[in-house]
Every structure is written in C-alpha cells, then in structure tokens.
Amino acid sequence: MxxxxxxxxxxxxxxxxxxxxxxxxxxxxxxxxxxxxxxxxxxxxxxxxxxxxxxxxxxxxxxxxxxxxxxxVAIRQEHGWLDQLIAEVGQRITPSGANEVVHLLCAEHLVTAHEVELIMAMLNREALDVGNVETSDVLRAQLLKNLLNRLRFDIAKEF
Known part of the structure; x- marks a missing residue:
C-alpha cells in the first residue's frame, strides 16, 4: 500500500x-x-x-x-440518471471529461467499444480545433449532450 x-x-x-x-x-x-x-x-x-x-x-x-x-447508479433502472449526466456536462467539457462520460456509457452497455472509438474521434482535440480551447470545449459539450439526449430516448423505449 x-x-x-x-x-x-x-x-x-x-x-x-x-x-x-x-x-x-x-x-x-x-x-x-x-x-x-x-x-x-x-x-x-x-x-x-x-x-x-x-x-x-x-x-x-x-x-x-x-x-x-x-x-x-444502475443506469438502466434510473430514468433520471442521464438527465443528471447532461446537467453535469454543463456548458463546457474537456476532452478528458468527455472521455470519462463516453467510457461510462460503454461500461454500462449503452454504447459499444467501437462506438466509443467513433464518438471519441469526433470529440477529440484535433477534430474540434477551432482555434480556441474554450470554444472547442463548448462545442464538445453540445455534441455530447446531444448524444446523451438521444440515448435517453432509446432507454425510455426499453421500459
């Protein structure tokens, strides 16, 4: 230890x-x-x-x-969990913060490992290089929240 x-x-x-x-x-x-x-x-x-x-x-x-x-949280049993996650993403998120969120979705079987790779390719620093880190973080948060909202509706269909 x-x-x-x-x-x-x-x-x-x-x-x-x-x-x-x-x-x-x-x-x-x-x-x-x-x-x-x-x-x-x-x-x-x-x-x-x-x-x-x-x-x-x-x-x-x-x-x-x-x-x-x-x-x-048992995600598939907690309807409001994705809403809380969306709120926590907030207005800006760093690449490492987005990475945590996307890998959690994979760990909870809401996306596949292949989908994680595709999502992270779209959310990485190089893909969102708009000349300003703050603007990139804002854009990354918008994209991630859009994904989470879409997943929320997919989960709702399962119940």
Whole structure:
C-alpha cells in the first residue's frame, strides 16, 4: 500500500463500504479524522472519484448529524440518471471529461467499444480545433449532450 496515495486509500475505503451496503453513508469530518486529513481532502475524493460522470449519485445533508451518501447508479433502472449526466456536462467539457462520460456509457452497455472509438474521434482535440480551447470545449459539450439526449430516448423505449 506504500505506492498508494491518500486519495486512493480513501476511495478504496468508500468502495468497500459500497460493496457491503450498496451505498456509503459517511460524515465528512469523521472520515477526515479516520484518515488524518483535512475535510477538503474528502471533498476532493468525492468530487473527483464519485461523480455522475463515473456513475455515482452523491447526496449530502449539511449541519449537525449531516452526512454524505454515495451510491452507484444502475443506469438502466434510473430514468433520471442521464438527465443528471447532461446537467453535469454543463456548458463546457474537456476532452478528458468527455472521455470519462463516453467510457461510462460503454461500461454500462449503452454504447459499444467501437462506438466509443467513433464518438471519441469526433470529440477529440484535433477534430474540434477551432482555434480556441474554450470554444472547442463548448462545442464538445453540445455534441455530447446531444448524444446523451438521444440515448435517453432509446432507454425510455426499453421500459
């Protein structure tokens, strides 16, 4: 475990909790004490490793007795999941962010590995080279949200 950083260790712990209960419900300050880190480190792990783009829903309740609940989403059973993913893509997305989203779709069997290659060819930095990184990120987000909207309707037909 010497080659693992603290974020990896915290992530592994949360994944272990989810394996046992299908979700992890934690208090941020308690988890920070457990691993001797500042609470912002816990926020970093949750925001970077347990995002909607990676197939998780994170809910939080603030205040005394507040908690953070992390749950892996079963996409085909969660009608609103793609809507949340579309919202998370937002107005701009980087090539690496788009890559995460598209590979999640493949992992959840919404697109094939071949389709991932085709989609990523259209969303990569070279294909969207319009002379301005910000404009490319905006265009990439529009294209990705269009794809997600189309998939949302395909999923709705299955139910």
């Amino acid at each position: 010497a080659d693992k950083n603290m974020s990896d260790i915290i992530e592994a712990y949360l994944l272990q909790l989810m394996a046992e209960e299908k979700y992890a419900e934690i208090q941020r300050s308690e988890l920070a004490r457990r691993f001797a880190v500042v609470p912002s480190q816990i926020n970093y792990v949750i925001n970077s490793r347990f995002s909607t783009k990676r197939g998780y829903i994170v809910q939080s309740k603030r205040g005394g007795g507040g908690y953070i609940r992390i749950e892996k």
